[in-house]
Amino acid sequence: MSAFLVPAIASTTPASAADAIGGPLLAGTGIIQSPMAGAQPLPKVNADTWLIADATTGEVLAAKNPHAHVRPASTLKTLTSVTLMPVLDRNAVHTATDKDVRVEGSHVGIVSGATYTVWDLWHGLLLPSGNDAATALANQNGGVTKTVTAMQSVAEQLHALDTHVVNPSGLDADGQVSSAYDMALIAAAAMKIPDFRTVTNTKSYAFPGLMPKSGKTRKTFQIYTENRLLRHDYPGITGGKTGFTSLAHRTFWAAADRNGHTLIVTLFQIHQPTETAAKALLDWGFANRTKVNPVGTLVSPTVTVGQPQGTSSAGTSPTSGSDTAMATTGEADQSEQSPVASYVVLVGLGTVFAGAIAVWMRRRTIRRRKAARAHGRHLAGDATTTRQPATTTV
Secondary structure, three states, X not given: OOEEOOOOEEEOOOOOHHHOOOOHHHHOOOEEEOEOOOOOOOOOOOEEEEEEEEOOOOEEEEEEOOOOEEOOHHHHHHHHHHHHOOOOOOOOEEEOOHHHHOOOOOOOOOOOOOEEEHHHHHHHHXXXXXXXXXXXXXXXXXXXXXXXXXXXXXXXXXXXXXXXXXXXXXXXXXXXXXXXXXXXHHHHHHXXXXXXXXXXXXXXXXXXXXXXXXXXXXXXXXXXXXXXXXXXXXXXXXXEEEEEEOOOEEEEXXXXXXXXXXXXXXXXXXXXXXXXXXXXXXXXXXXXXXXEOOOEEOOOOOOOOOOOOOOOOOOOOOOOOEOOOOOOHHHHHHHHHOOOOOOOOOOOOOOOOHHHHHHHHHHHHHHHHHHHHHHHOOOOOOOOOOOOOOOEEO
8 A cells, every 4th residue: 555644755565565576574664674693783874764785786784664655856866867878879969948947946057058968967967966957858858758758667667666757857746756775776777877877976077157259168167066975985985866855855875885795875854964874874784784684685677777879988988078087997897797686585584476576566566656646646735744663673
């Protein structure tokens, strides 16, 4: 069943544990963990829902309300990237329109009538989280409606079935939701795209300014990442995406590599400094990765995530204003060599119903779509308080 309870978070407990994508334990609410002897206690993190996973093995190490529906804010731009990077030529030139510029929320500062490469726009999207860049990229793809439809399709192919897309920027909209589990799937897919790794691991970029007068050189201005883990050189950090709205509050995901393993953390409705919460879970994950039983898995996608058009090699930027491209070809290769594992780890709860999975996923997709349509219009108006359940330890 699915019922929206508060403006930003909803309970989405499946009808049965077998319905939970990623494993039956992830159907639970509250904190879900399975520590072994010697494991350190989970840190206290003040966020309504979160998940920490090893993207190299596909194991979910721990989670809290992993399938709860939440407003994604600008973390949804990760799905925009996964959808459009493989189809847009990064060397293509986009002429900005009034529709691109006149959008609500954060702006990178594009100007109507000015030209930008798609590569410029990716930096404007993922560093300062420009909603104008999101709209421009969508229009470069043929329009917002077409892009939203494509994003929804990609989400379903990733099995991110908690996710319902209304716009490409993540700006609050009735019915636009995702979950901590879904965002881990989306982030894992994004980190397999070499160009995404390059942009999300860039600290600053020289973004084109106003169009120059004839014979003059076009000036640029610096834009900077909002990812404080990257800005403060968190060990192994390889990417992430921030988000914030008045209803979604702080949202965030980050990926970090150490000792041949990539950990991904996703957090929503964060009520403390984002950097503090993310670091605490990543530190715990790296220290305890081998000391816990996995509570679920990041399921394997059915969509192929590839290199964008207009690219000669991974990690090679086109001629534009990038001044701090942090990713390298080696990082991109490592990403390709470490795909999300396709097996399912279900601890202590019997065998996986593999023969029924295809039928179940089709049924659950239909149910999710109906639920999103039926309840989405009530998302902003219902002010019931969610009661948090106790920790589940298995």
